[in-house]
Amino acid sequence: MSENRTSSRNEPGWNIEAQIIEQLKAGAKKTTIIEKHISEGMSRPAALQLVDQAYTRYLKTLEQERFNEQFSFAIILPAVAGGFLAALLAGSIWGAIAIATNHEFRILAVVVGLLSGYGVALSARGRRGPLLQGVAVFSSMLGILVGKYIVMFHFLRLSITQEYGDEAALRIAIWSPKVIQFFIHNVNDMLTLYDCVFFFFAM
Numbered sequence: 748m749s750e751n752r753t754s755s756r757n758e759p760g761w762n763i764e765a766q767i768i769e770q771l772k773a774g775a776k777k778t779t780i781i782e783k784h785i786s787e788g789m790s791r792p793a794a795l796q797l798v799d800q801a802y803t804r805y806l807k808t809l810e811q812e813r814f815n816e817q818f819s820f821a822i823i824l825p826a827v828a829g830g831f832l833a834a835l836l837a838g839s840i841w842g843a844i845a846i847a848t849n850h851e852f853r854i855l856a857v858v859v860g861l862l863s864g865y866g867v868a869l870s871a872r873g874r875r876g877p878l879l880q881g882v883a884v885f886s887s888m889l890g891i892l893v894g895k896y897i898v899m900f901h902f903l904r905l906s907i908t909q910e911y912g913d914e915a916a917l918r919i920a921i922w923s924p925k926v927i928q929f930f931i932h933n934v935n936d937m938l939t940l941y942d943c944v945f946f947f948f949a950m
Contacts, residue, residue: 767801826871830886833866838893860887
């Protein structure tokens with residue numbers, strides 16, 4: 748069986764198809780390749796069939812390469828890092844705006860989601876795929892949670908200031924494990940139906 752496959756790949760038809768695939772990879776158009784083969788003496792139906800077959804194989808190869816590429820650590824790690832940084836930055840800006848205006852503009856959750864997803868796309872150098880889409884969705888959620896976390900920390904500090912004074916409030920670090928634990932345990936109470944709707948649009 749393997750001998751038959753090897754021999755078939757040595758046939759002229761296979762060589763021509765391989766050449767067409769290389770031309771397509773180089774950016775040549777199907778019509779240009781078809782006309783070239785016709786000018787060299789091939790009938791139009793035969794040229795159309797040959798180029799169509801090569802083009803179909805080329806698309807399958809391209810799709811497989813893109814699928815394999817998205818699982819490369821050289822792509823995943825920068826995408827995760829880019830999404831994390833974008834989420835941290837966008838979420839921090841959203842939280843700062845909410846604190847400064849004393850109003851949480853939930854529509855900005857969509858902007859946070861877009862910026863976080865853009866951070867993934869930019870870091871992945873424009874590559875796409877289900878795995879990278881998952882990273883983008885996770886980054887969007889992370890960015891929104893960062894914004895919520897910053898707002899929660901602000902009001903937590905205000906509460907501690909009122910109860911125990913400024914000195915006690917200043918002792919609490921924003922990324923303290925106890926504060927993070929408090930946020931995780933109470934995040935459901937901080938989310939409203941409107942938040943969930945905008946979370947959906949952001950993702």
